[in-house]
Amino acid sequence: MLDTPNSVEARDTRYHLHSYSNPRRLAETGPLVIERGEGIYVFDTAGRRYLEGVSALWYASLGFSEARLVEAAHRQMQKLPCYHSFGHKVTENAVDLAEMLIAMAPVPMSKVYFCGSGSEGNDTALKAVRYFNNALGRPAKKKVIARIRGYHGTTLATASLTGIPRNHTSFDLPIEGILHTDCPLYYRYGQPGESEGAFVDRIVGNLEAMILREGPETIAAFWAEPILGSGGVIVPPAGYYEKVQAVLRKYDILFVVDEVICGFGRLGQMFGSQAFGLAPDMIVVAKALSSGYQPIAALLVNEKVFAGLSAEAEKIGVFGHGFTYSAHPVPTAVAIETLKIYEERDIVGHVRSVSPRFQEGLRRFADNPFVGDVRGMGLIAGLELVQDKSTRANFPPEARAALELEMLCLDEGLVVRAIGDTVAISPPLIITDAQIDELLGCFERGLARFTNAMRARA
Numbered sequence: 001m002l003d004t005p006n007s008v009e010a011r012d013t014r015y016h017l018h019s020y021s022n023p024r025r026l027a028e029t030g031p032l033v034i035e036r037g038e039g040i041y042v043f044d045t046a047g048r049r050y051l052e053g054v055s056a057l058w059y060a061s062l063g064f065s066e067a068r069l070v071e072a073a074h075r076q077m078q079k080l081p082c083y084h085s086f087g088h089k090v091t092e093n094a095v096d097l098a099e100m101l102i103a104m105a106p107v108p109m110s111k112v113y114f115c116g117s118g119s120e121g122n123d124t125a126l127k128a129v130r131y132f133n134n135a136l137g138r139p140a141k142k143k144v145i146a147r148i149r150g151y152h153g154t155t156l157a158t159a160s161l162t163g164i165p166r167n168h169t170s171f172d173l174p175i176e177g178i179l180h181t182d183c184p185l186y187y188r189y190g191q192p193g194e195s196e197g198a199f200v201d202r203i204v205g206n207l208e209a210m211i212l213r214e215g216p217e218t219i220a221a222f223w224a225e226p227i228l229g230s231g232g233v234i235v236p237p238a239g240y241y242e243k244v245q246a247v248l249r250k251y252d253i254l255f256v257v258d259e260v261i262c263g264f265g266r267l268g269q270m271f272g273s274q275a276f277g278l279a280p281d282m283i284v285v286a287k288a289l290s291s292g293y294q295p296i297a298a299l300l301v302n303e304k305v306f307a308g309l310s311a312e313a314e315k316i317g318v319f320g321h322g323f324t325y326s327a328h329p330v331p332t333a334v335a336i337e338t339l340k341i342y343e344e345r346d347i348v349g350h351v352r353s354v355s356p357r358f359q360e361g362l363r364r365f366a367d368n369p370f371v372g373d374v375r376g377m378g379l380i381a382g383l384e385l386v387q388d389k390s391t392r393a394n395f396p397p398e399a400r401a402a403l404e405l406e407m408l409c410l411d412e413g414l415v416v417r418a419i420g421d422t423v424a425i426s427p428p429l430i431i432t433d434a435q436i437d438e439l440l441g442c443f444e445r446g447l448a449r450f451t452n453a454m455r456a457r458a
């Protein structure tokens with residue numbers, strides 16, 4: 001109730017700047033105030049129930065009422081509510097969680113560094129890339145290549161890695177030394193008449209040409225999400241990563257894989273790296289590491305990288321890096337419990353068993369005149385809207401078409417997320433077959449209303 005001066009909505013507008021918002025528009029519409037959660041659903045202050053089709057920010061893998069995670073936090077808060085791992089201090093939780101992550105890593109990894117967010121994890125990895133090459137006496141090998149439409153965070157350095165214009169414009173980004181190569185989305189960037197294989201060869205060729213143009217002795221690392229999430233749920237074509245990794249090996253370039261969305265079962269494998277056969281030197285995880293219940297992320301580094309970091313720290317006297325909340329005992333306790341639940345309930349097996357229903361159900365909407373592409377894997381999907389299916393032309397940005405569909409779905413009781421002209425769906429991993437049917441039903445009704453509105457406007 002915006003017209004009640006002391007309502008949450010009115011005070012929100014008065015005092016609070018939202019992430020990824022347009023403050024003026026938000027002041028007109030008012031916020032949606034979410035009050036509580038139960039299973040895969042959240043409820044607003046009016047008591048309306050929504051199926052959370054994006055797991056909030058792609059993280060609530062176990063839904064919104066997992067009592068064991070609450071108890072794990074509560075137990076730890078009573079025992080020791082805060083401590084750190086600077087210098088030689090540590091809590092057992094940090095050690096346990098590091099051991100668990102090393103044991104489950106998709107490729108052999110050596111050490112875990114804890115952070116509070118995905119941005120901090122990627123930022124730490126970027127600093128590690130520099131430190132590593134200084135250790136090896138290669139001060140020129142510092143440039144990093146990420147991808148157009150990749151998302152790696154929102155700090156100065158990680159927003160620079162991110163390849164999305166709204167994250168750069170007017171923030172004076174990207175910072176120096178970060179380059180962006182092609183986005184592996186065949187539907188949008190494949191040329192007319194070009195096969196998928198030829199598309200892969202062309203964009204991997206462009207990557208190699210970029211490396212040669214800059215000088216391989218200056219290129220330190222390549223950054224990738226297995227499936228690009230916030231750039232519009234982009235599944236790279238078959239063979240793409242194999243060819244990319246061959247180029248990286250050829251020029252001695254570190255491979256950093258951002259598993260912040262794909263990690264912990266989302267794609268029907270424990271890690272996205274396993275789904276695509278990736279052999280990273282560093283891995284960043286966050287989000288589903290604690291099912292989002294506590295802010296925690298981790299950077300895993302292999303022995304090669306760790307040896308470099310350790311040698312450089314020896315030279316300088318200290319690894320001069322540390323966040324106040326790195327290895328905090330409460331988030332680590334919740335993450336440990338989350339990983340135990342994944343194993344006990346075979347979350348990966350569950351995702352594999354329910355995801356065909358989800359993916360096939362969504363592909364039915366490919367017949368819709370305004371749905372150009374349906375893509376995804378496991379329990380993540382994106383539907384790209386087009387104004388004209390034959391030319392694949394998107395809607396004009398001012399039409400905010402995907403946002404309109406997001407709002408119509410919300411009205412049907414389903415949270416989805418508009419990203420440019422793509423609508424992302426990424427439900428909690430605990431979703432059942434019946435709940436997938438419910439999700440598809442809500443989406444179908446939202447899409448039907450969207451279709452009628454667009455037809456009426458045409």
Ligand code: PMP
Binds near residue numbers: 122154286
């Ligand atoms: N990497 C990826 C792939 C992400 O999706 C995100 C967040 N959406 C981040 C990094 C940044 O994480 P955070 O917002 O926790 O800093």
